[in-house]
Amino acid sequence: xxxxxxxxxxxxxxxxxxxxxxxxxxxxxxxxxxxxxxxxxxxxxxxxxxxxxxxxxxxxxxxxxxxxxxxxxxxxxxxxxxxxxxxxxxxxxxxxxxxxxxxxxxxxxxxxxxxxxxxxxxxxxxxxxxxxxxxxxxxxxxxxxxxxxxxxxxxxxxxxxxxxxxxxx
Amino acid sequence: xxxxxxxxxxxxxxxxxxxxxxxxxxxxxxxxxxxxxxxxxxxxxxxxxxxxxxxxxxxxxxxxxxxxxxxxxxxxxxxxxxxxxxxxxxxxxxxxxxxxxxxxxxxxxxxxxxxxxxxxxxxxxxxxxxxxxxxxxxxxxxxxxxxxxxxxxxxxxxxxxxxxxxxxxxxxxxxxxxxxxxxxxxxxxxxxxxxxxxxxxxxxxxxxxxxxxxxxxxxxxxxxxxxxxxxxxxxxxxxxxxxxxxxxxxxxxxxxxxxxxxxxxxxxxxxxxxxxxxxxxxxxxxxxxxxxxxxxxxxxxxxxxxxxxxxxxxxxxxxxxxxxxxxxxxxxxxxxxxxxxxxxxxxxxxxxxxxxxxxxxxxxxxxxxxxxxxxxxxxxxxxxxxxxxxxxxxxxxxxxxxxxxxxxxxxxxxxxxxxxxxxxxxxxxxxxxxxxxxxxxxxxxxxxxxxxxxx
Numbered sequence: 154x155x156x157x158x159x160x161x162x163x164x165x166x167x168x169x170x171x172x173x174x175x176x177x178x179x180x181x182x183x184x185x186x187x188x189x190x191x192x193x194x195x196x197x198x199x200x201x202x203x204x205x206x207x208x209x210x211x212x213x214x215x216x217x218x219x220x221x222x223x224x225x226x227x228x229x230x231x232x233x234x235x236x237x238x239x240x241x242x243x244x245x246x247x248x249x250x251x252x253x254x255x256x257x258x259x260x261x262x263x264x265x266x267x268x269x270x271x272x273x274x275x276x277x278x279x280x281x282x283x284x285x286x287x288x289x290x291x292x293x294x295x296x297x298x299x300x301x302x303x304x305x306x307x308x309x310x311x312x313x314x315x316x317x318x319x320x321x322x
Numbered sequence: 323x324x325x326x327x328x329x330x331x332x333x334x335x336x337x338x339x340x341x342x343x344x345x346x347x348x349x350x351x352x353x354x355x356x357x358x359x360x361x362x363x364x365x366x367x368x369x370x371x372x373x374x375x376x377x378x379x380x381x382x383x384x385x386x387x388x389x390x391x392x393x394x395x396x397x398x399x400x401x402x403x404x405x406x407x408x409x410x411x412x413x414x415x416x417x418x419x420x421x422x423x424x425x426x427x428x429x430x431x432x433x434x435x436x437x438x439x440x441x442x443x444x445x446x447x448x449x450x451x452x453x454x455x456x457x458x459x460x461x462x463x464x465x466x467x468x469x470x471x472x473x474x475x476x477x478x479x480x481x482x483x484x485x486x487x488x489x490x491x492x493x494x495x496x497x498x499x500x501x502x503x504x505x506x507x508x509x510x511x512x513x514x515x516x517x518x519x520x521x522x523x524x525x526x527x528x529x530x531x532x533x534x535x536x537x538x539x540x541x542x543x544x545x546x547x548x549x550x551x552x553x554x555x556x557x558x559x560x561x562x563x564x565x566x567x568x569x570x571x572x573x574x575x576x577x578x579x580x581x582x583x584x585x586x587x588x589x590x591x592x593x594x595x596x597x598x599x600x601x602x603x604x605x606x607x608x609x610x611x612x613x614x615x616x617x618x619x620x621x622x623x624x625x626x627x628x629x630x631x632x633x634x635x636x637x638x639x640x641x642x643x644x645x646x647x648x649x650x651x652x653x654x655x656x657x658x659x660x661x662x663x664x665x666x667x668x669x670x671x672x673x674x675x676x677x678x679x680x681x682x683x684x685x686x687x688x689x690x691x692x693x694x695x696x697x698x699x700x701x702x703x704x705x706x707x708x709x710x711x712x713x714x715x716x717x718x719x720x721x722x723x724x725x726x727x728x729x730x731x732x733x734x735x736x737x738x739x740x741x742x743x744x745x746x747x748x749x750x751x752x753x754x755x756x757x758x759x760x761x762x763x764x765x766x767x768x769x770x771x772x773x774x775x776x777x
Contacts (some may be wrong), residue, residue, distance in 0.1 A: 172618055187605060196697070200430040200523050207431075213522030216697045220429035221645040225557055238703035274706075311430065312667055313527035316709075317702035 157253050157262070163290055165253055165264055168299035173246050180265045181227050184321070187298040189292060196306040196318070215308075215318060226281045237319040239275075244320055249261055258291060261302065264289040268306075268322060272315060281315035283308070285322055331610035337371075338363050338776070340678020344724075345769055346370075350759070353732035354765055356720045359532045360664030362713035364772075370658065372632050372768070373398030377477075378500045379634040379657060380414060382671075384519035390433040390448060396659050398497060399477060402475070403427045404485060405448040408435065414481070414487040415450045416473035426472075437472075450474040467634030482511045483519060503630055510625065510638065510653075512597075513607040516676035518653065519685045523706055524669040527696040530630055531708030532715075533633050533666040534768065536658035539704070540635030541580040541626045543572045543729065550699050550707050559641055559699070561723035562589045567755035571623045574625060575749035578631030578767030580760035583623030596620045599651050600639050606677045630728045631767060633658040643688035650682075652690030664712025668705070699763050700704040730767070732757025 168187070175184040188194075198213035218226075229235055250267040270283040290303040306322050332340070341364060348355050358364050380395045381404060392405040400418040403426065403447050411518060412639050416425050426437040426446070436453065438445045443456045450472040455462055475487040479496035481504065486496050497504055511518050529536075539546065548555075548563040555563045569585035586598055595604045597620070607618045611732035619625075629635045635656050640649040652672060659667040672690035674683040694701045711727070732739035732752065739757035742749055752759045 196336065197524060198522055202429050203432060210522050212684075212687075214691065215525055215695055217691070219644050222692060225645045226699065228557045229553045232553040233554045234549075234551075234556060235703075236550065236553075236706050311526065313696050316527060316529045316705035318697035319702045 157255060159312070160297075161262065161293060162253055163295055164297055164299055165262060166251060168291060168301075169248050169289075171268060172301070173248050175215060177244050177246055180243050181230065185227065185300055187299070188220065188223070189302045190218050192218075192223065192293075192301060193224055193303045194223060194306075194321075196308060196322070197207050199308055199311050215313075216306075235319075242261065242272045242274045242320055243268055244272050252304050260293045260295075262291050264291050267293070270320070270322060273322060282321075283310075283313075283315055283322065285309060287322070297309070329659070331568045332364075338367055338488055340718065342776075345765075346393050346773075348726045349762065349765055349769060351761055352728070352733050354729055355724035356711070356725045356727060358713045359389055359714070360491050360536070360715035362663050362716065365660070365663040367772060367776060369398045373400075373660070373772050374489045375493075375771065375775050376490075376632050377479075377493065377496050378489045378567050378632070379630065380485045380487055382483050382520050383412070383480055383485060385413070385431075385523070388433065388436050390406050392427065392434065392448065393433070394429065395401050395430045397475075399662075401425070401427075402487075403437070403472075407447070407449040411449065412478055412485060413449050414475035414485075415446075419444050419446075419474065420452070420725065421455075437771045439674050441584075444470075449676065452455075473555075474574075478494060482507060482631055496748075498631065499577065500579070502575040503577065503581075503628075505616060506573065506575070506581050506619075506625060506628065507630075508612055509620045510628075510636065512611055513609065513620075514625075514675055514677055515611070516732075518654065518673045518675055520671040522672075524657070524671050525691070526667055526669050526704070528661070528665065528667050530665050530712065531705070532664050532712055533660040534764075535708045535711055536656070536747050537629045537631070537633055537635060538761045539708075540629070540637065540656065541629035542572045542574075542582040542758070544582055544584075545756045546562055546707075547761050550703050552649045554693075555701070560639075561647065563719035565589060569755070570755035572739075572752040572755070572760045573625065573628075573747070573749055574752065574759050574763045578764050579629060579749075580763060581625035581628035583619065583625045587622065597624050597626075597638055597651050600648065600650070603651065603675070603682060606675065619747065629764065631764070633660070636689060637694060637729050637772065639693070641689045641693050643685040643692070647685075650685040650689040652686045652693065654690050654694045656694070664715060668701075670701075685721055720743050729758045731762050732759060 171191040172187050188254045195217045199208050211322040216318050247269045251295045254263040256263040266287050268285045268287055273280040286307040288305040292300045292302050345355050348533055350771045385393055392403050395402055395404050403415045403417050405413045421444045422441055424439050424441040434444055436447050443758055445454045447453050452467040452470040476491045476495050477488040501648050544567050554560045558756045569588050571583040573581040627637050637654045640651045641646055642649050655671040656671040661667050672687045739752050742753050745751035
């Protein structure tokens, strides 16, 4: 097992702060560098239901992306036809309520966090707020470097109030 | 002074009549006045004259497969509960208690034999009947249950597994309402006796665009693809955008419905399959289930988008479930739910053929969601370009100048599109593109409903 030492917690907190800074600053190539090749980035579809276990219908998702899809998205953002993000939204994300758990060992940790993302598009006066919980699998290698292996994003909203998910969460 | 000013302002019906009269004059010239896209009077009239009048799509029978199942849906802005009762009958009920208006259902789905109001406890069966209240004998001895059931849509019908309802007691049958659109829907969904069903609940997201823009776009706007979605071709996840319009047919069906066909064989080379379905899917299709003319349409000019008036559209196209993997064909249902003047919720389902194995369905779902969903690489651009019309409609300058939008493409003297006189199917076939006969017909029908229903 991989114990949660202060060093581990510090490395994970630094990692989450680092990627938040990269994403808010539009440094997407650098951000992709923090992902493991086998990354799974997923946003399950959520509905309003009496029981919590019924809120996430099996197999339904808004996004379910591997590295090839994420790279294609970056390629698309690099074209001059990326109207959803032209110009890129100005975002500020707060990542907090971090809770680290052991996962399967071998330096793999399950990291829970809350994300509060402010997004203002184009020259809008209005803004959108995307609140979510994230369950990450983060691997720390022998040199102490972190990689994001899996990110599961649990949106607070069942009906999304931002018109698209053209920003990474 | 204030009283005087208030009296001198035209009333709602005059303001409405004014816009509708101007719309009639403009539409005949292929123009659409900007005013109709974010106007509170127009919006309120649309709810009454179109959404409370038309047959409105509510979902699929397979979304409520068991007795007692229900789902909360919309007719216009109204919340309704679609239930399956103990006799397997489907009902569409207004989602509020007749006693004081409290919402009876707060979840998207569930299973209940009855609905109990959380305020004073009135109880209704899932077929809408009033069946009781606390202290009934002391409180409501004389109450006639027949008068206090939930409001119930007078007409509910299903077609190819899709549930529709109309709130108009005098509505035509669903088949009469759909007319020639039903014929095309068979070509799309009835190639296998098992039919189609949605994979999961709808993906829902708020778009600051008018519901009509979605309906009109998916009814036949092949012209925007190369620009609005140009990025998808640039990154080599789609092809043929530059020649798309040269191979298109606008099928314009009376009643505001329309379909946009494309000659896939000329665009991508003949492969002998419909909609470019790979052989492992194609082999399940039995084209003899549909008539010979419709077979010809799905083989040569299959519709890739279309709209059922007022606010249901579909899309069938292909793309990889992940870049580098072989393309999968996806079928996406989308509903443009009006939520206020100039804004809507976009509801999107991905459908599978019920014969598909798990992998085929998963690939189709992944390809569809990658393209058309709240994160879709096609759709996210639509959600932004559609924000313009309501903004323009709120512009004092635009209104002062009596601005109209242009829908003249393909009209006489404008381009190459002509009416195919040899077309023997329902409605009209206009070819080739680019053209906007579907969009003009959509707004003409919208106008006729707004004017005639308002009388």
